[in-house]
Amino acid sequence: MKKTPEIQIDNFDIISSDTFKNGADFHVVALSKQHIQTMMIFQQLIIDSLKNDEKSFFLEKSEQYLTGHFNKGSKAVGLVIGDRLLGQALITQPTDAHPETGMTDMANLPAPNTVSVIQGVGVHPWTRGLKVGDKLINAWLDIAANDKRENALAETDQNNKYSWSLFVKNGVDIVSEGVDPDDGTKLYNHHKVLKI
Numbered sequence: 001m002k003k004t005p006e007i008q009i010d011n012f013d014i015i016s017s018d019t020f021k022n023g024a025d026f027h028v029v030a031l032s033k034q035h036i037q038t039m040m041i042f043q044q045l046i047i048d049s050l051k052n053d054e055k056s057f058f059l060e061k062s063e064q065y066l067t068g069h070f071n072k073g074s075k076a077v078g079l080v081i082g083d084r085l086l087g088q089a090l091i092t093q094p095t096d097a098h099p100e101t102g103m104t105d106m107a108n109l110p111a112p113n114t115v116s117v118i119q120g121v122g123v124h125p126w127t128r129g130l131k132v133g134d135k136l137i138n139a140w141l142d143i144a145a146n147d148k149r150e151n152a153l154a155e156t157d158q159n160n161k162y163s164w165s166l167f168v169k170n171g172v173d174i175v176s177e178g179v180d181p182d183d184g185t186k187l188y189n190h191h192k193v194l195k196i
């Protein structure tokens with residue numbers, strides 16, 4: 001049987017710390033440019049964990065994309081137990097200079113500098129269903145509000161029930177549907193208005 005790797009991470013800044021119901025202590029951490037290689041390895045683990053008909057759940061990001069993401073001032077968060085990375089997500093915060101939101105097919109987007117978009121949410125296959133994704137989404141909503149972004153946006157594959165229901169549970173409601181023109185994937189667009 002293929003062994004699923006443990007992915008080590010270091011030099012992270014801790015955003016918050018808490019304990020899972022099973023007693024495990026975890027940190028939500030800020031990921032930055034220095035973590036790109038680790039994020040690429042983690043991303044591959046997520047992609048490998050998906051069955052063929054699930055590949056559209058997670059859009060692969062190139063190293064160049066991640067470099068550009070951080071260079072534009074956007075952010076990323078991880079969930080760490082000890083020195084093991086168990087989840088990661090990108091937080092895109094468009095600016096007037098870089099207005100791209102990453103939303104594929106959402107009409108009537110709010111002004112880019114009011115928007116925070118979470119992308120590439122991935123949880124280690126060993127720890128699915130244990131609330132790692134939930135913690136990452138909550139960390140994103142806190143960061144977006146702190147950064148005075150009042151419109152939290154996300155998109156999910158309509159077939160990815162674990163993903164879209166997780167957003168809905170956290171008040172990031174489905175507001176419209178879209179289609180990815182590249183592969184025809186049917187999407188849900190999610191929006192939560194944050195108190196800032």
Ligand SMILES: CC(C)(COP(=O)(O)OP(=O)(O)OC[C@H]1O[C@@H](n2cnc3c(N)ncnc32)[C@H](O)[C@@H]1OP(=O)(O)O)[C@@H](O)C(=O)NCCC(=O)NCCS
Pocket residue numbers: 046057058120121122123124127128129130131132133134135155156157160162163166169
């Ligand atoms: C979608 C994903 C991010 C969810 O993260 P997670 O940490 O597993 O989710 P959580 O544990 O926080 O919550 C998921 C909910 O589904 C339930 N669930 C049950 N079995 C599950 C399983 N095998 N996988 C995920 N969720 C499961 C959880 O119990 C929870 O429901 P609850 O709130 O009623 O308890 C994760 O499954 C993943 O990485 N999937 C592959 C990549 C992907 O699809 N990314 C989405 C990009 S938008």
